[in-house]
Amino acid sequence: MREIDVALVEEAIRSLFLRACREVGPDVLACLRRAHEREESPFGREALRQILENDRIAAERGMPLCQDTGMAVVFLDVGQDVHFTGGDVGEAIDRGVYRAYRDGCFRASVLDPITRENTRDNTPAVVHTRIVPGDRVTLTAAPKGFGSENMSRLFMLTPSQGVQGVMEAVVETVRLAGGNPCPPVVVGVGVGGTAERAMELAKRSLLRDCGEPSQDEALARMERELLRRINALGIGPQGLGGRVTALAVHILKEPTHIAGLPVAVNMQCHAARHASAVL
Amino acid sequence: MPTHVSAPLSREQALALRAGETVLLSGTIFTARDAAHKRLCALLDAGEPLPIPLDGQVVYYAGPCPALPGDPIGACGPTTSSRMDAYAPRLLERGLRGMIGKGPRGEAVREAIARFGGVYFAATGGAGALIAGCVKEARVVAFPELGAEAIRALRVEKLPLIVAVDAAGGDLYAAGPAAYAAAP
Numbered sequence: 001m002r003e004i005d006v007a008l009v010e011e012a013i014r015s016l017f018l019r020a021c022r023e024v025g026p027d028v029l030a031c032l033r034r035a036h037e038r039e040e041s042p043f044g045r046e047a048l049r050q051i052l053e054n055d056r057i058a059a060e061r062g063m064p065l066c067q068d069t070g071m072a073v074v075f076l077d078v079g080q081d082v083h084f085t086g087g088d089v090g091e092a093i094d095r096g097v098y099r100a101y102r103d104g105c106f107r108a109s110v111l112d113p114i115t116r117e118n119t120r121d122n123t124p125a126v127v128h129t130r131i132v133p134g135d136r137v138t139l140t141a142a143p144k145g146f147g148s149e150n151m152s153r154l155f156m157l158t159p160s161q162g163v164q165g166v167m168e169a170v171v172e173t174v175r176l177a178g179g180n181p182c183p184p185v186v187v188g189v190g191v192g193g194t195a196e197r198a199m200e201l202a203k204r205s206l207l208r209d210c211g212e213p214s215q216d217e218a219l220a221r222m223e224r225e226l227l228r229r230i231n232a233l234g235i236g237p238q239g240l241g242g243r244v245t246a247l248a249v250h251i252l253k254e255p256t257h258i259a260g261l262p263v264a265v266n267m268q269c270h271a272a273r274h275a276s277a278v279l
Numbered sequence: 280m281p282t283h284v285s286a287p288l289s290r291e292q293a294l295a296l297r298a299g300e301t302v303l304l305s306g307t308i309f310t311a312r313d314a315a316h317k318r319l320c321a322l323l324d325a326g327e328p329l330p331i332p333l334d335g336q337v338v339y340y341a342g343p344c345p346a347l348p349g350d351p352i353g354a355c356g357p358t359t360s361s362r363m364d365a366y367a368p369r370l371l372e373r374g375l376r377g378m379i380g381k382g383p384r385g386e387a388v389r390e391a392i393a394r395f396g397g398v399y400f401a402a403t404g405g406a407g408a409l410i411a412g413c414v415k416e417a418r419v420v421a422f423p424e425l426g427a428e429a430i431r432a433l434r435v436e437k438l439p440l441i442v443a444v445d446a447a448g449g450d451l452y453a454a455g456p457a458a459y460a461a462a463p
Contacts, residue, residue, distance in 0.1 A: 040459075041455065041458075041459060043299075043441060043451070043455060046301075046441075047403050050403045050406045050409055050439065051403065051405060051406060053406075053409055054403075054405070054406040054407070054408050054409035054410075055408075057408045057409055057412070058354070058407075058408035061347070061408065062347075063344075063347055063350075063353065063354055063408050063411070064344050064353065064354040064407060064408070065354065065405070065407060065408050066354060066356055066405045066406075066407045066408075067341065067342060067343050067344045067353065067354040067355055067356050067407040067427075068356075068358070068407075069344065069354075105344055105345040105346065105347050105353050106344055106345075107342065107343070107344045107345070107353070107354075107427050108426060108427065109342075109427070116314065118426055120426070147358065147359045147381070147382075147404060150359070178382065178383055178452065178456070179381065179382040179383050179401075179452055180359050180361060180381075180382040180383070182381065182404035182405045232460070232461035233456065233460060233461075234455075234456040234457065234458070234459030234460030234461065235456050236455060236456060236459055238381065238401065238403060238404060239381075239382060239383060239452055239455070239456065240401065240441065240443070240451055240452065240455040240456075241451070241454070241455025241456045241457070241458050241459045242455070242459050243459060269404070269405055270405055271405045
């Protein structure tokens with residue numbers, strides 16, 4: 001049994017959100033630079049130029065790269081040999097979020113869905129917890145803006161629709177989203193499980209380095225084919241027309257029920273932000 | 280070469296703009312997003328005066344971050360415009376001339392732009408830090424209790440925009456993708 005003080009969790013969450021909201025990773029920057037080289041549309045090239053310039057300014061000045069600093073999504077993998085001490089780990093995560101959003105001058109974007117009253121500190125975080133072997137804790141901060149989140153969709157396909165149905169669902173989601181989710185996007189796809197698991201898989205797939213193919217050869221083929229079909233839509237950067245609508249498609253799958261084929265598509269804008277730490 | 284446009288915007292200048300034209304906008308604009316639009320339309324419903332002028336004005340669909348110390352404003356990029364489609368025709372009817380946001384507009388908004396002589400500009404979504412550099416002054420002018428969603432008057436210099444929907448029926452969100460779509 002290893003004891004971990006929740007104050008360490010709070011500090012880690014604070015520093016991860018501060019980093020994630022201010023800078024995208026080198027993987028995303030490399031994809032954006034390639035997109036800028038490849039894009040033929042003048043509007044698309046200009047949008048990509050502004051995005052790259054923006055990301056440079058934000059990192060240099062330590063300011064958020066987008067005003068939508070998102071809902072604070074946290075992926076938490078807890079080793080089964082860990083014992084948290086010093087308080088409630090959920091409260092520690094929320095304190096870390098509150099301090100990051102206050103200290104970073106990030107926007108308080110979270111409110112009650114019915115009364116629309118703002119919580120004023122961007123809490124609560126949305127936490128996805130897994131119990132895993134070992135005595136470590138892995139934390140990933142993935143702030144999620146709602147321009148892209150609003151364009152996400154869940155399909156409960158029938159088995160007869162098969163892989164072709166999966167492909168059509170994904171392309172149709174990107175087509176309908178058009179310029180709304182701040183393309184070029186990263187398209188996260190979750191296939192299988194139950195309704196809620198499929199969407200969690202779709203979101204989790206976005207944590208992979210941008211453009212890194214699936215380890216599963218069949219899924220990697222689907223990712224390449226989907227990227228080709230999505231970029232043939234012509235939506236382009238910011239939806240103003242062009243060759244680069246998506247930077248990457250990431251798929252995760254899990255077994256599902258004999259009667260079903262859940263497909264979730266979680267859209268991620270070009271500000272594909274996430275940062276991780278291991279305690 | 281980009282066209283220099285000032286805000287407030289004259290009807291003649293708005294009518295002369297064409298979809299696909301690159302613009303640098305300077306002058307005073309007003310931020311307003313979901314909650315502020317709902318309040319404005321509720322005031323119109325009640326027949327009460329609005330806290331900001333509409334005639335010839337340009338609204339910016341944005342909810343900025345708090346400013347870093349010494350800055351006039353924090354990250355301040357556009358939000359998705361289609362959420363304001365429910366309100367925009369009413370405001371255009373009352374004299375609103377320009378809108379700045381990101382993403383396509385619905386048919387009712389495009390018709391109102393043509394009918395009342397307006398224009399819709401696209402700013403680059405996710406370029407909040409870059410756009411903040413164009414904002415020289417910011418002050419809350421209405422609904423301070425809405426926080427990031429309060430209405431702010433922004434003095435901007437050379438805000439880089441593209442004309443997305445013009446009063447002659449041009450729509451870059453339709454024409455742009457059509458030009459690059461591969462044959463099915």
